Amino acid sequence: MSESFRIVHISDPHFGTTTTEKITVLSKTIRDLSANLVVLSGDITQRARREQFIAARSFCDSLGSIPIMAVPGNHDIPLYNMLARLLYPYFGFIHYLKFPLNERKRFGAVEVLALNSTGRFRVVQGELHRRELNKLTEFSPAAKFRIVMCHHPMDCPKGSDEKNILKCAANDLPRFEDAKVDLVLGGHIHDPLARLSSMRYNGTHRPMPIVLAGTCLSSRTRSDAPNSFNLIDVCIKDDDVELDVTRYDLTTQETYVPLTETQFQRKGRDQWLSKVKNESLMLPQPTDAPG
Numbered sequence: 085m086s087e088s089f090r091i092v093h094i095s096d097p098h099f100g101t102t103t104t105e106k107i108t109v110l111s112k113t114i115r116d117l118s119a120n121l122v123v124l125s126g127d128i129t130q131r132a133r134r135e136q137f138i139a140a141r142s143f144c145d146s147l148g149s150i151p152i153m154a155v156p157g158n159h160d161i162p163l164y165n166m167l168a169r170l171l172y173p174y175f176g177f178i179h180y181l182k183f184p185l186n187e188r189k190r191f192g193a194v195e196v197l198a199l200n201s202t203g204r205f206r207v208v209q210g211e212l213h214r215r216e217l218n219k220l221t222e223f224s225p226a227a228k229f230r231i232v233m234c235h236h237p238m239d240c241p242k243g244s245d246e247k248n249i250l251k252c253a254a255n256d257l258p259r260f261e262d263a264k265v266d267l268v269l270g271g272h273i274h275d276p277l278a279r280l281s282s283m284r285y286n287g288t289h290r291p292m293p294i295v296l297a298g299t300c301l302s303s304r305t306r307s308d309a310p311n312s313f314n315l316i317d318v319c320i321k322d323d324d325v326e327l328d329v330t331r332y333d334l335t336t337q338e339t340y341v342p343l344t345e346t347q348f349q350r351k352g353r354d355q356w357l358s359k360v361k362n363e364s365l366m367l368p369q370p371t372d373a374p375g
C-alpha cells in the first residue's frame with residue numbers, strides 16, 4: 085500500500101518587506117495546491133516587531149485549516165532591544181505567531197521535527213545545541229519518512245554563503261544519518277537548493293536530500309533568485325520512497341509558476357539515490373512572428 089503526502093515549503097517572508105499584493109497571491113497559490121502541511125523555515129519577520137508578527141499570523145490564518153509548522157530565524161529575535169533579546173528572544177514567535185519551539189508532529193508515516201537553530205548570542209550564523217540534537221533520537225519507529233527543518237542551511241549553492249552554513253554541520257551530520265533523517269529543510273540564504281548531502285560532505289554513510297527554499301515574499305531577493313517556494317511530494321510504498329521537489333518562482337506577472345523539478349528515490353530504509361531527474365519546467369517563450 086502506498087501513502088502520499090504533500091508539503092508546501094516556504095521560507096524567509098520577512099514580513100515588513102513585502103506587499104499586500106504578493107501576500108494575497110501566495111496565500112491563494114498555497115490554498116490551491118491542496119497540501120497536507122505547510123512548513124515555514126524562519127525569518128518570518130524583518131525585525132521581530134509586533135506588527136510584523138501580527139501580519140505574519142494573519143497570513144497563516146488566511147491559509148485556512150492546513151496545519152503549519154515553523155521555526156524562528158535570526159530575524160525573528162529582537163536585534164536592537166537588548167533586554168528583550170536576552171530575556172525574551174522568542175516572545176513574538178510564541179505569543180503572536182503562536183508556534184511552539186522545537187515542535188514535532190507525525191502525519192501517518194511522515195514525521196516532522198522543527199528545530200530551533202537560532203540563539204540570543206548569535207546574530208547571523210546558526211547552530212544546533214545538544215538539546216536540539218538529542219531530539220533526533222526521538223523519532224517514532226513508525227516514521228518511515230523523517231523530516232528535520234531548521235532555519236540555517238546545511239548546504240549552499242554558492243561559496244560566498246559558506247559563512248551562513250549551520251555551525252558544526254559537518255560534525256552534526258552523522259547524528260542526522262544515525263537518526264535516519266530523510267529530508268533536511270532550511271532557508272536563510274534566500275537561494276533555493278535541492279541535492280543530496282553527499283554532494284557537499286565526503287564520507288557520508290547515508291546521504292539524504294537537503295532542500296532550501298528562497299524567500300517567498302520579501303523584497304530581499306538575490307539577483308538570480310526571485311521570490312519562490314517549494315512544493316514537496318512524498319510517496320511512500322512499503323520501505324521505498326519517491327520524493328519530488330518542485331520550485332515555484334514568482335514571475336513578473338505576479339504569479340507563482342513551477343520552474344524546476346528535482347526527484348530523489350529511496351530504496352529500502354537507507355539508500356537514497358542520486359536525483360534521477362532535474363529539469364526545467366518553464367515552457368519556451370513564444371517569439372514574435374517576423375513581419
Ligand SMILES: [Fe+2]
Binds near residue numbers: 096127159272273274
Ligand atoms: Fe532571511
Ligand SMILES: [Fe+2]
Binds near residue numbers: 127
Ligand atoms: Fe536568516
